[in-house]
Structure formats: C-alpha cells, structure tokens
Amino acid sequence: xxxxxxxxxxxxxxxxxxxxxxxxxxxxxxxxxxxxxxxxxxxxxxxxxxxxxxxxxxxxxxxxxxxxxxxxxxxxxxxxxxxxxxxxxxxxxxxxxxxxxxxxxxxxxxxxxxxxxxxxxxxxxxxxxxxxx
Amino acid sequence: xxxxxxxxxxxxxxxxxxxxxxxxxxxxxxxxxxxxxxxxxxxxxxxxxxxxxxxxxxxxxxxxxxxxxxxxxxxxxxxxxxxxxxxxxxxxxxxxxxxxxxxxxxxxxxxxxxxxxxxxxxxxxxxxxxxxxxxxxxxxxxxxxxxxxxxxxxxxxxxxxxxxxxxxxxxxxxxxxxxxxxxxxxxxxxxxxxxxxxxxxxxxxxxxxxxxxxxxxxxxxxxxxxxxxxxxxxxxxxxxxxxxxxxxxxxxxxxxxxxxxxxxxxxxxxxxxxxxxxxxxxxxxxxxxxxxxxxxxxxxxxxxxxxxxxxxxxxxxxxxxxxxxxxxxxxxxxxxxxxxxxxxx
Numbered sequence: 001x002x003x004x005x006x007x008x009x010x011x012x013x014x015x016x017x018x019x020x021x022x023x024x025x026x027x028x029x030x031x032x033x034x035x036x037x038x039x040x041x042x043x044x045x046x047x048x049x050x051x052x053x054x055x056x057x058x059x060x061x062x063x064x065x066x067x068x069x070x071x072x073x074x075x076x077x078x079x080x081x082x083x084x085x086x087x088x089x090x091x092x093x094x095x096x097x098x099x100x101x102x103x104x105x106x107x108x109x110x111x112x113x114x115x116x117x118x119x120x121x122x123x124x125x126x127x128x129x130x131x132x133x
Numbered sequence: 134x135x136x137x138x139x140x141x142x143x144x145x146x147x148x149x150x151x152x153x154x155x156x157x158x159x160x161x162x163x164x165x166x167x168x169x170x171x172x173x174x175x176x177x178x179x180x181x182x183x184x185x186x187x188x189x190x191x192x193x194x195x196x197x198x199x200x201x202x203x204x205x206x207x208x209x210x211x212x213x214x215x216x217x218x219x220x221x222x223x224x225x226x227x228x229x230x231x232x233x234x235x236x237x238x239x240x241x242x243x244x245x246x247x248x249x250x251x252x253x254x255x256x257x258x259x260x261x262x263x264x265x266x267x268x269x270x271x272x273x274x275x276x277x278x279x280x281x282x283x284x285x286x287x288x289x290x291x292x293x294x295x296x297x298x299x300x301x302x303x304x305x306x307x308x309x310x311x312x313x314x315x316x317x318x319x320x321x322x323x324x325x326x327x328x329x330x331x332x333x334x335x336x337x338x339x340x341x342x343x344x345x346x347x348x349x350x351x352x353x354x355x356x357x358x359x360x361x362x363x364x365x366x367x368x369x370x371x372x373x374x375x376x377x378x379x380x381x382x383x384x385x386x387x388x389x390x391x392x393x394x395x396x397x398x399x400x401x402x403x404x405x406x407x408x409x410x411x412x413x414x415x416x417x418x419x420x421x422x423x424x425x426x427x428x429x430x431x432x433x434x435x436x437x438x439x440x441x442x443x444x445x446x447x448x449x450x451x452x453x454x455x456x457x458x459x460x461x462x463x464x465x466x467x468x469x470x471x472x473x474x475x476x477x478x
Binding site: 036043069083085105112 | 323328331335336338392
C-alpha cells in the first residue's frame with residue numbers, strides 16, 4: 001500500500017464525490033484482512049472510514065480524525081463537530097441511508113468482513129448512478 | 134469445623150488475587166473472604182482525596198460520578214496504573230479481610246502477571262508492604278491459577294493453564310513447579326468489553342458504558358455462533374450518537390460473537406504460540422491432558438470448544454474458574470516451605 005507523508009498532501013476541501021472516489025481507491029489497495037465492520041478502528045483493523053482516517057494522510061488533511069476514549073481501546077471518527085455516523089455522513093455528503101448501504105454490513109448481506117474491493121466497487125457504482133446525465 | 138474456625142481466628146496470612154477487573158482474597162481456614170470489583174471511588178477534598186466506596190458500590194459509580202468524585206480502576210492490563218489508589222485499595226482489602234486481627238503481623242501472597250516487568254512487580258510489592266503487610270510474597274498468576282485448578286504442577290508432567298482475566302490472558306505450561314513456556318498478552322475481559330462498545334458505536338450508533346458492555350458479554354456473549362442457529366437477543370440502553378437522547382436497541386448473539394472475534398483470536402494465537410515453544414516431551418503430555426481454562430474469560434460460553442478446535446487438544450473449564458488464582462495463591466502460602474520455589478524472587 002502506497003503511503004504519503006502528511007505534509008505532501010495538498011490542503012483543500014474536496015467535495016464528497018472526490019472523497020468517495022479517494023476512499024474507493026484506498027480500499028482497492030487495502031489488504032483483505034484489514035477490513036471489518038465490527039468497529040471503526042482498532043488493533044490494525046477497522047471499517048473503511050476508520051482505516052482511512054487512521055492510515056491515509058489525505059483524509060486527515062481533509063479534516064477527518066479519530067478520537068479515542070480514556071482507555072484508548074475504543075475510537076470513532078469525528079468531522080465538523082460531529083462524531084460517528086453523523087461525521088461520516090457529513091464528511092462524504094451522504095444520507096444516513098446511503099451510508100448504511102455503502103459502508104455497513106446491511107449493504108453486503110450482513111457480512112462483517114467483506115473484501116475491500118467489493119466495498120470499493122459498490123462505492124463506484126453508487127457514484128456512477130449519481131453522476132449527472 | 135471447630136479446628137478450622139480456630140485456625141482462621143489466629144491466622145494472619147492472606148492471599149490476594151489482585152486482578153484488573155476483580156480482586157479476591159483467600160484466607161486459610163476461611164476460604165474466599167473478599168470478592169469485589171477492583172474499583173475505588175474517591176472524593177477530592179482539601180489536602181487530598183478521600184475514599185468513599187470500593188468494590189461493587191464503586192463499580193456502580195463508573196461513568197456516573199459528578200465533578201469532584203472519581204471512580205477509578207487502579208489496575209490497567211494487570212498492573213498498577215495508579216499507585217496511591219492501589220495502595221489504599223490493598224490496605225482496605227487487608228483490613229476487611231483480617232477484620233480486627235493485626236495487619237502488621239500479616240503475611241500476604243499476591244499474584245502478578247507473568248509478563249509484568251521488574252518495575253511493575255516492585256510496585257505491587259511496595260504497595261502491599263506500605264499497606265501494612267509483615268511479609269510479602271509474589272506468585273505468577275498462571276502458577277497460582279494452575280494450583281487453584283488442582284493441576285499437578287509439581288510433578289514431572291506438563292500442566293497447561295489458560296488464565297483469561299480482566300486485563301491479561303496468561304498461557305503457561307508448567308512442569309516440576311516451574312513455567313516451561315508461557316505467553317502473557319494484554320487482552321482479556323476488558324478488551325472484550327471494549328470490542329462490544331466499539332461494535333455498538335459502529336453498528337448501532339449507540340454509546341454504551343463498560344457495565345452495559347459487560348452485561349451484554351455475560352448475557353448473550355459466546356466464543357462462536359450457536360450450533361442450533363438460534364441467536365439469543367437482548368435489549369440494551371445507551372445514548373444515541375446522532376440525536377444525543379437515550380434509547381434502547383436490540384442486540385443479537387451473532388453480532389456479539391463477531392465483535393469478540395478479534396480479542397478471542399489474540400487469545401487463540403497466544404495458546405498456539407505457547408504450544409509451539411513447548412518441548413516435545415511435554416507436548417506429548419498435553420495431547421493426553423490438554424489444557425484448563427481459568428479466570429472470568431473461561432466462563433464465556435464455547436471458549437473451551439474454540440480452543441479445542443484451534444489446537445486439537447482436550448480443553449476444559451476449571452470447576453471454579455473465577456477463584457482459582459486466589460485459591461492457588463492461598464494454598465501456596467499454606468505450604469510455603471514446600472512450594473517456595475514457585476514464588477517470584
């Protein structure tokens with residue numbers, strides 16, 4: 001997986017569509033055993049958004065961060081003064097329903113650990129369907 | 134019975150299993166005389182902090198305290214995280230266990246994780262000495278647990294114990310009174326609770342507390358999916374992370390099994406690694422004798438089946454998994470002359 005230094009990332013506010021595209025690209029490169037819907041992020045594994053916030057400097061530069069509790073064992077995404085699902089929906093410009101379909105087990109027949117490429121493909125189909133005619 | 138009572142009256146020796154989640158005290162002749170969560174609640178006052186509750190009462194305060202009062206877990210991952218509070222806790226525990234009998238004449242044996250550093254062991258020893266013990270002995274948790282589970286630890290045969298505590302999991306193969314190979318990982322019941330909290334946040338947008346997570350684990354937690362396909366369910370209360378208001382959510386056993394996969398996977402890996410480092414002669418013993426689960430984690434349904442499936446070895450849960458550590462430490466103190474070589478020096 002290619003990684004970039006935080007300082008090499010251009011700082012600008014990308015629209016939700018670009019952020020979703022970047023997430024799909026990130027997931028295409030992600031090893032299969034890293035993705036799980038059981039938590040945002042922890043012990044090197046996490047959901048698509050949690051991993052992106054933890055590992056990908058571009059998302060950090062966009063303002064997506066992870067916060068953790070006092071034990072350091074539970075963390076969640078924050079963005080624009082909101083946390084968890086509201087933060088993710090706000091960051092990508094998604095409705096909570098779209099988020100459920102793209103980034104939750106509900107969109108993958110209940111699978112807790114779908115292949116990252118499967119999630120990437122679903123995000124791209126969603127973007128294609130949303131593209132202006 | 135009378136002799137036992139008389140022995141208890143004059144006996145000032147106690148064994149403390151100081152765990153991250155629970156602390157147990159065994160007294161010769163009295164059995165388990167203290168069994169409470171390792172939590173202490175303190176109130177800020179001029180000139181310092183004053184203890185206002187310990188054990189179950191303090192645990193009920195976790196996450197519910199107003200400013201000025203704090204409910205603290207003085208141990209984290211099996212070792213002391215807050216020295217002053219831990220010392221105060223040990224002092225109170227000793228006082229409660231020994232009642233009016235002189236603290237200063239007490240000999241105390243206390244368990245330490247096998248993976249604890251020299252500094253961490255010294256902290257536990259000093260906290261116990263400062264609490265008033267006349268003499269302090271340390272014993273490694275898996276050794277105490279194996280003795281408490283009635284394993285033949287002094288014989289020239291392999292005894293394998295998997296002690297799943299609140300903060301740590303200790304895996305050890307013991308023969309002739311010593312640890313032959315072992316693994317200590319900082320994953321235990323608390324990591325399972327954290328995994329459930331994370332799952333509830335991620336999957337249901339619901340913020341639940343440690344006590345609720347533990348309740349889910351105890352009520353519908355399991356190490357693997359139910360064989361009959363019937364998943365148990367329960368309703369959980371928490372705070373909705375979007376609206377900020379309290380709400381109830383139904384949770385299914387399968388979700389909990391999925392969320393526990395990571396910490397349980399780490400435990401399975403620790404068991405496998407210990408087996409890999411065990412010499413062939415002792416490994417042969419284990420094919421026959423298998424391993425014994427102790428600690429609160431041993432009570433997680435199907436934990437024995439998962440370990441048996443992963444290793445191919447017979448696995449059983451000790452009769453009283455929660456009290457094995459304290460019982461084993463206490464028995465060691467009762468036979469200190471013969472078992473001194475099993476202590477940490």
